[in-house]
Amino acid sequence: MHIDSQMLAAFGECRNKVIYVFENQLFRLQICFIKKRRNTHTLSKKYAVEDATFTVRTNTNVFIYPIGPIKIMSNNKIHIFDTTLRDGEQVPGCKLNTSEKVAIALQLEALGVDIIEAGFPISSPGDFQSVQEISLAVKDVSVCGLSRAVQKDIETAAEALKHARRPRIHTGIGTSDYHIKAKFNSTREDILQRAIQCVKWARNYTDEVEFYAEDAGRTDNEYLAQVIEAVIAAGATVVNIPDTTGYCLPYQYGDKIAYLVNNVPNIDKAIISCHCHNDLGLATANSIAGVIAGARQIECTINGLGERAGNTSLEEVVMIIRQHGHLGFHTDVKAPMLNPISRLVSDTMRMPVQPNKAIVGSNAFSHSSGIHQDGFLKDAQTYEIIAPDEVGADTSKIILTARSGRSALAYRFRKLGYDFNRDEVDKLYEQFLQIADEKKEVQDEDLKALAVAMAGVEMN
Ligand code: KIV
Ligand code: ZN
Numbered sequence: 001m002h003i004d005s006q007m008l009a010a011f012g013e014c015r016n017k018v019i020y021v022f023e024n025q026l027f028r029l030q031i032c033f034i035k036k037r038r039n040t041h042t043l044s045k046k047y048a049v050e051d052a053t054f055t056v057r058t059n060t061n062v063f064i065y066p067i068g069p070i071k072i073m074s075n076n077k078i079h080i081f082d083t084t085l086r087d088g089e090q091v092p093g094c095k096l097n098t099s100e101k102v103a104i105a106l107q108l109e110a111l112g113v114d115i116i117e118a119g120f121p122i123s124s125p126g127d128f129q130s131v132q133e134i135s136l137a138v139k140d141v142s143v144c145g146l147s148r149a150v151q152k153d154i155e156t157a158a159e160a161l162k163h164a165r166r167p168r169i170h171t172g173i174g175t176s177d178y179h180i181k182a183k184f185n186s187t188r189e190d191i192l193q194r195a196i197q198c199v200k201w202a203r204n205y206t207d208e209v210e211f212y213a214e215d216a217g218r219t220d221n222e223y224l225a226q227v228i229e230a231v232i233a234a235g236a237t238v239v240n241i242p243d244t245t246g247y248c249l250p251y252q253y254g255d256k257i258a259y260l261v262n263n264v265p266n267i268d269k270a271i272i273s274c275h276c277h278n279d280l281g282l283a284t285a286n287s288i289a290g291v292i293a294g295a296r297q298i299e300c301t302i303n304g305l306g307e308r309a310g311n312t313s314l315e316e317v318v319m320i321i322r323q324h325g326h327l328g329f330h331t332d333v334k335a336p337m338l339n340p341i342s343r344l345v346s347d348t349m350r351m352p353v354q355p356n357k358a359i360v361g362s363n364a365f366s367h368s369s370g371i372h373q374d375g376f377l378k379d380a381q382t383y384e385i386i387a388p389d390e391v392g393a394d395t396s397k398i399i400l401t402a403r404s405g406r407s408a409l410a411y412r413f414r415k416l417g418y419d420f421n422r423d424e425v426d427k428l429y430e431q432f433l434q435i436a437d438e439k440k441e442v443q444d445e446d447l448k449a450l451a452v453a454m455a456g457v458e459m460n
Contacts, residue, residue: 075296076296076328076329076330077296077329077330077331077332078291078296078297078298078317078321078329078330078331079114079115079271079273079296079297079298079331080112080113080114080115080297080298080300080314080317080318080331080332080333081113081114081115081117081144081273081297081298081299081300082108082113082115082116082117082299082300082301082302082314083117083275083299083300083301083306083311084104084108084301084302084305084314084345085101085104085105085116085117085118085119085130085134086117086118086119086120086144086146087117087299087301087305087306087307087311088301088302088303088305088306088310088311088345088349089101089119089305089349090120090307091305091306091307091310091351093349093350093351094305094349094351096130096348096349097126098126098129098130098133100348101118101119101130101133101134102130102133102134102137103344103348104341104344104345104348105118105134105137105138106137106138107337107340107341107344108141108302108341109138109139109140109141110334110337111333111334111337111338111341112331112332112333112334112337113141113314113332113333114141114142114297114332115141115142115143115144115168115297116134116138116141116142116143116144117144117145117146117170117299118130118131118134118135118143118144118145119131119134119145119146119160120145120146120147121145121146121147121153121156121157121159121160121161122147122148122150122152122153122156122157128156128159128160131143131145131157131160131161132160132161132163134164135160135161135162135163135164135167136163138164139165141166142164142166142167142168142208143161143164143166143167143168144161144167144168144169144170144208144210145157145158145160145161145167145168145169145170146170146171147169147170147171147198147202148171148172148173148198149171149172149173149194149195149197149198150198151201153171154169154171154198154201154202154205155201155205157169157170157171157202157205158202158204158205158206161205161206166208167205167206167208168206168208168209168210168238169202169205169206169208169209169210170210170212170240171198171199171201171202171209171210171211171212172195172198172210172211172212172213172214172240173191173194173195173198173212173213173214174191174213174214174215175191175195175213175214175215175216175219175223175224175227176214176215176216176217176218176219176220177219177220178215178218179214179215188223191227192226192227192230195211195213195227195230195231196230196231196233196234198211199211199231199234199235199236200234200235202235203234203235207237208237208238209235209236209237209238210236210237210238210239210240210273211228211231211236211238211239211240212240212242212275213227213228213239213240213241213242214242214244215242215244215245216240216241216242216243216244216256217241217242217243217244217245217246217247217248217253217256217276218245218247221256221259221260221263222263224241224256224259224260225259225260225263225264228241228260228264228267228270229264229265229266229267232264232266232267232269232270233266236270237269237270237271238270238271238272238273238297239260239270239271239272239273240273240275240297240299241256241257241260241272241273241274241275241290241295242275242276242277242299243274243275243276243277243283243286244275244277245277245279246276246277246278246279246280246282246283246308246309247279247280248276248282248286249282249286250282250285250286250288250289251289253274253276253286253289253290254286254289254290254292254293255293256293257272257274257289257290257293257294257295258293258294260272260294261293261294271295271296271297272290272294272295272296272297273295273296273297273298273299274286274287274290274291274295274297274298274299274312275299275311275312276290276299276311276312277306277307277308277309277310277311278304278306278308278309278310278311278312279308279309281309283304283309283310283311283312283313284304284312284313284316284317284320286312287300287312287317288317288320291321291327291329292327298312298317299311299312300312300313300314300317301313301314302314302315302341302342302345303315303342303345303346303351303353303357303360304316304357305345305349305351313357313358313359314333314338315338315342315358315359315360315391316358316359318331318333318335318338319335319338319358319359319386319391322335323385323386335390335391335392336389336390336391336392337392338359338360338391338392339359339360339391339392339393339394340392342359342360343360359386359391359393360391360393364388364393365384365388365393365394365395365396365397366396366397366398366399367383367396367397367398367399367408368398368399368401368403368404369403369404370403370404370405370408371405373398373404373405373407373408373411374405374407374408376396376398377398377407377408377411380396384396398411398412399441400412400432400436400441400442400447401436401440401441401442402433402436402437404432404436404442406425406426406429409425409428409429409432409447410425412444412447413425413428413447413451416444416447416448416451418451420451420454424454427454428450428451428454431450431453432446432447432450435450
C-alpha cells in the first residue's frame, strides 16, 4: 500500500507500534497494540481515532504497519443486490414459475434489498415474463435484467423492464484471458470495444446501467482498470467485479478492488459491486474484503444459492455488517425477516438448507455439547453472538445427546415441568446416558418416561 507523506507524518511518533488503517469515513485510523509475550502476540487494546494527526504513547513492544487503502468515503451504505431470482434460480432443480418469482420478489422488497435481479430476459419467454411481472409488482426497489454484450439481449432486457420504476440493465463481457481466448477467440482490444459498446447501447434505455467484467477475479488488474475506466466513461453507473469462478483469496479480491479504487481515475462516478462465487467457500469473506477495500454493493442470494457452489449468502453479509459495526457499514435489510425468507425460498424451490448453514440453518442456534450447554445456560452470550430473534429464527435449542451434561438435562426437565433436586438429577443422568448411547438424540417422550419412572420410585 502506498503511504504518502501526510500518513508518514501521522505515523511519525508511532514507530514500534501496530496500526491497522481502515478505509472509512473521516480518515479513521484503527490502532491495535500488540504485546509480545512468550512468542505469542496478544491484542491488549484497540481503539479508533477520528483524526490523522494523533500521537500514540506506549512503552509496550509493538510494531506499526498500515493495511488497506486510505480513502475518504462519504457513504458507507452497502447496497444489497439480490440475485436469487437470476444466479440462484438458474441452478438445476431451482426453477420457479412467474407467480412464485413475483411472490419472492415482493418479500425481497419487504426485506429491504436495494436491487432485485429478476432474470435474464432474452434467455426464455418465461424469464422475460417474470422480469416484466416483477417490474409491475414492486415499487421501492430497482429491478435489474441481465444481458450479454449483444444488442438484441439489451433491447429485450429494456423491453422487459419498461414498467419498472427503477429499471437497471446489467450487461457485460468476460475480461480474463481465459474468456477472451477460449470463449471469444478474440483480443483484449476487441473486448474493450465491445464492453464500451454494450454500455452505450444500454444507456439508450436506462439511467442505471451496471457493467460486469466476467471472470474479473482472474483478470489482469491493469487491463481490468482500463476496461472499467472506459465503461464508466461510456455511462456505466455500477461496475461489477465478479469472481466468477470463486478463485480469489480474500486479500487478493480486496487488493483487486483497492487497485481499481486507486488506479481508475473516474471511479468516483460509479459504485463498485462485488459478485463472488463460493467454489472455495470464500464468497462471503471475499465480498467483505471487497467492501472494506472500497466497493459499496454486494451481489448475493438467499441461502447462498447460485451456480455450482453458489453465490455470496445475503444473510451472512448482512449479519457480518451488523455484528462488526466498527467497520462503519450499514444495509437497509430487516434482519428479523432473514429466517422467514430463507424458508420461503427453500420451500418454493424445494431446495433444503444445510442444517449447519450460518444464520438460517436448523442447527444455527442449537447447542449439543455438554460444555457449550452449561455455558449457554449460564449466559447465552458465552456461545451465541447473535440472538435468534434478531434474525427471525426459532428460540435456541438444547439438544440432548450422550455429550450433554447434567445442567442441560435438568434444564430440559424443568421445561417439561419437572423440578428435580441434585440427587434426583444424578440418578436420572445415569439412565439418560444409557438411552443417549442407544439413540442419537434423546426426545421429550424419553424424558417424560424417565420422569414418570422416577416419580413412581419416589412414591413407593
Ligand atoms: O458470475 C458471474 O460472473 C455472473 C455475471 C453474469 C454477473 O453471474
Ligand atoms: Zn454469478
